[in-house]
Amino acid sequence: MSSIKSIGAYLPQLRLERSAIGQALGWLTTGTGRGLRTLAFWDEDSVTMAVAAARNLPAKDLQAIETLTLATTTPPFAEPQNAALTHAALRLPRYCCTQDATGTPRATLLALHAALENGRNALIVAADKPVAKAGSAAESRAGDAGAAVLAGAGDGLLNYLAGASLSAPFIHRSRATGATFPLDWEDRWIREEGYLKLLPEAIKTALERAGLAPDAINHLILPCAMAGAAASVVRAAGLTNARPAPDLNDQVGDTGTAHALLMLCAVAPQIAPGETVVLAQFGQGATALVFAAGEGLQQLGGLKEQIDGGRVETCYAKLLAFSDQLDWDRGLRGRYIVPESQSTAYRNAEAIFGFVASRDPHTGQVIFPPTAGGGLEPWPLADRGGTVATMTSDLLAFSRHPPNCYGLVDFNGGGRLMMDFTDPDAPDLAPGDPVRFVFRVKDIDAHSGYRRYFWKAVRDAAPA
Amino acid sequence: MATGLKDKVAILSMGCSRFGERWDMGQEDLMREAFYEALQRAGIGAEDIGAAWYSAHYDDIGAGKSGVPMAMALSLPGIGVTRVENFCAGGTEAFRGAVMAVASGAVDIALAMGAEKLKDTGFAGLPPASRGTLAPMYMPTHTNPGNFAQLARAYEAVHGLSRGDLKHAMAHTSMKSHANAAKNEKAHLRRPITIEQALQAPIVADPLGLFDCCPVSDGAACALLTTPEIARSLLNIDPVLVKAAQLVTSNGWEAQQSEWNGAYVHTTRLAARAAYAEAGINDPRRQISMTELHDCFSITELVTLEDLGLADSGTAWRAMLDGRFDGDGVQPCQIDGGLKCFGHPVGASGLRMLYEAWLQLTGQAGTRQLRLPSLALTHNLGGAPAQNVSSVTIVGL
Structure with a gap:
């Protein structure tokens, strides 16, 4: 017996009104839609959103993790391994099998399937930040988000009964290596030949392996951006007593590899102990995982707080600028090289990725960046939070979302650092405000695309 | 010894x-x-x-x-x-x-x-300075206006100033330097400005507006x-003899520990104390005839007046508004226009301040000549309020 032990999710703060796409491009294209879609801030990508989702796991014993999988169709790097960066930011055990899983939104459930079958302590993080052509249906349907799941042996939130992963060269979307934009095939073909044939087949196999009849299933969690497709799958698979989980399309959008877990997170409070759940995903085949709910799902917070906590954005050009689809004027101040300095980065990896200071246990003095020396202890800062000592909103400094906000932050427990403040509400911060820390993109080289990561401060809405 | x-x-x-x-x-x-x-x-x-x-x-x-x-x-x-x-x-x-x-x-x-x-950079303001390979991995992309804007926000918060009082005091500081520089044929900016112009100028780094910032020269x-x-x-x-030449460099106390409240410049206080001791000055408000301060930003001048003991902590803004540091005030500050208007060619500014002190002390300052100055203080600051090099030099007859 193995199970899902914990589920976490992360939604970026910005919610783009789909009508804003229509206002900008409605005269030219039709793919605008309704409702809101999440929009990652300029300094968020699949690595940072995966890290954020893992940090949002309500129960976690990260020191027991044996494997880490980062599932994403939008890895920031072809090389190095993105999971290694995620591993460093989360400060997971040094001995840990890390891997990137990519190529399909189903990569997440493929990794989860494997983990549940082998029963090892696995952390699977998933995040997508899809880029699609301006005005396309894919752009409008998509959302940016991260999700995380912890799996392992024994009972948990969702006890694993069986699963099936079916592989088929069904290419509903393609994007050549190095290409920026995907090419989507016709919706009707995807629905009729894809969703309605491959998913019922995988679900049927999984149920047979679980020894359950189709009418024994209470919940189907299946991401699909096509309206009504999940309900059609319920019928096609004969899940006569199953409720399809809300698709979140009007509040979040289709977040690719993150979406099955995101939907699970949202619906979890409505799953009673003992109820049965099929968690499924489509993409070059189909995966269906069958669970019996254990205790604790109804006590989870779900996704409501994050959905309600968004900040509505009506400027469509931000999506274009954040995804480098707009060749905007950065000015001469924006024309600088972001050096890789890999030997410096590795030497300081604990500080830069892990946000670890040093502390003198005798004097209590905390110093960042940490100093090496006898008797000093490592002092992790990421979860400590702090207070703004002073700050500014700088309109002169180069920023991908001016003004550039930064200031001195006093860490709870000692120490101080001048830090970047991020998220769209950063200019509202003031001396004395509590902040917490998030792992974000520090800067991106405009020519090579190389990006660096570091920790930034955001307003702590609910300080401990 | x-x-x-x-x-x-x-x-x-x-x-x-x-x-x-x-x-x-x-x-x-x-x-x-x-x-x-x-x-x-x-x-x-x-x-x-x-x-x-x-x-x-x-x-x-x-x-x-x-x-x-x-x-x-x-x-x-x-x-x-x-x-x-x-x-x-x-x-x-x-x-x-x-x-x-x-x-x-x-x-x-x-x-x-x-x-x-x-x-020769192609843009306004100072170009970013190199910081080695590690610091850019964690330090924000910052500018000098942004660094000193933080001094202003801390000064405002620590002393409970209203934004209006802060902005007016900063505007008066700049207005005074523009008035002084009108008499200086070597100055970069020689046109007088009004308080209203300064108050209405576009923001560069909150709360500093354009006229709170010195030019790049x-x-x-x-x-x-x-x-x-x-x-x-x-x-x-x-x-003119050198009476004191002191320089203090930040060691991380301000930037890495939480004791400093951000509303003053620690190194300036240390340098001033050492310089006054070296020069044998015990009442700088009476003994110093004139000052040339590192007014890279209006707020820097206000805070420095306090750090040098020329105004009590939290009161320089009021003394500035009262005209104490004007060209015809009790203790003229930036009689040549300062960084604000004489200009700020970075590596030259410390010597430019001493040039004015020397002209004044030797009676060669022309239409802006002060009456019988005997001791002049120059204050030259490099870096940011939290991490800097601060020097206080005293010269006199």
Whole structure:
């Protein structure tokens, strides 16, 4: 017996009104839609959103993790391994099998399937930040988000009964290596030949392996951006007593590899102990995982707080600028090289990725960046939070979302650092405000695309 | 036992180029403009100089690294030229090096030169300075207005100022310097401004507006230093003597620990205390005749007045509004226009301040001449409020 032990999710703060796409491009294209879609801030990508989702796991014993999988169709790097960066930011055990899983939104459930079958302590993080052509249906349907799941042996939130992963060269979307934009095939073909044939087949196999009849299933969690497709799958698979989980399309959008877990997170409070759940995903085949709910799902917070906590954005050009689809004027101040300095980065990896200071246990003095020396202890800062000592909103400094906000932050427990403040509400911060820390993109080289990561401060809405 | 520098070194002469957007001149030309003025005023030749110190902050623009560009530009007579760099305090650092060379007896006459050619970047404001490979991995992309805007926000918060009072005091600070610079033919910005203009200027880094920021200028300034005895033999007047030259560098206490409240500059307080002790000053508000402060931003000037003990903590803004530091005030500050209007060619600014002090103390300041000044204080700050190099120099008769 193995199970899902914990589920976490992360939604970026910005919610783009789909009508804003229509206002900008409605005269030219039709793919605008309704409702809101999440929009990652300029300094968020699949690595940072995966890290954020893992940090949002309500129960976690990260020191027991044996494997880490980062599932994403939008890895920031072809090389190095993105999971290694995620591993460093989360400060997971040094001995840990890390891997990137990519190529399909189903990569997440493929990794989860494997983990549940082998029963090892696995952390699977998933995040997508899809880029699609301006005005396309894919752009409008998509959302940016991260999700995380912890799996392992024994009972948990969702006890694993069986699963099936079916592989088929069904290419509903393609994007050549190095290409920026995907090419989507016709919706009707995807629905009729894809969703309605491959998913019922995988679900049927999984149920047979679980020894359950189709009418024994209470919940189907299946991401699909096509309206009504999940309900059609319920019928096609004969899940006569199953409720399809809300698709979140009007509040979040289709977040690719993150979406099955995101939907699970949202619906979890409505799953009673003992109820049965099929968690499924489509993409070059189909995966269906069958669970019996254990205790604790109804006590989870779900996704409501994050959905309600968004900040509505009506400027469509931000999506274009954040995804480098707009060749905007950065000015001469924006024309600088972001050096890789890999030997410096590795030497300081604990500080830069892990946000670890040093502390003198005798004097209590905390110093960042940490100093090496006898008797000093490592002092992790990421979860400590702090207070703004002073700050500014700088309109002169180069920023991908001016003004550039930064200031001195006093860490709870000692120490101080001048830090970047991020998220769209950063200019509202003031001396004395509590902040917490998030792992974000520090800067991106405009020519090579190389990006660096570091920790930034955001307003702590609910300080401990 | 160290006895300090007081009265061991005299200013033989000084020179200063016109500051501003000197599109027609490179760094070498600017140095020559300042140097020939100093030689002419002293009545000596380059061959009389025994050693030289050269301050230039940027080397990727301007004239490059080392002392070579200066030795070549000035055709110095085969002597050592030491290039120093200490953020915006480099000018005073060059002065300090030359002062120590004379005080030690190593040379009879030493040259201190500061120069910067900043208007070859293509944009307004200072270019980002290199910070090594590690710091850019965690430090924000910051600017100098942004660094000092944080000083303003902390000053506002710590002293409970309203935004209106803060902005008015900062506006008065800049208005006063513009008025002073109108009388200075070498100044970069010579047009007077009104309080309203300053208040209505666009924000650069909250809460600093355009008129709270000094300009970025091309320029050079220099000093020829010698012993009091040689100075007396060459000059027909009592020479201006160095009374104190102190410099303090941040060690991380402000930037890495939480005790500093962000509303003052710690190093300036330390440097001022040491300088007053070295010069034997116990009541700076009465004894100091004039000050040239590092007013890179209006808030820096206000905070520095407090750090130097020329106003009580949290009161400089009110004293500024009352006119205490105006050109005709009790304790004139920035009588030449300061960084705000004379201009700020980074590596030269410390020497430019001393140039004005020397002109005033020797009665050569023309239409802006103060009445019988006897002690002048210059304050030259490099870096950010949390991490900097601060120097306090006192010269007098």
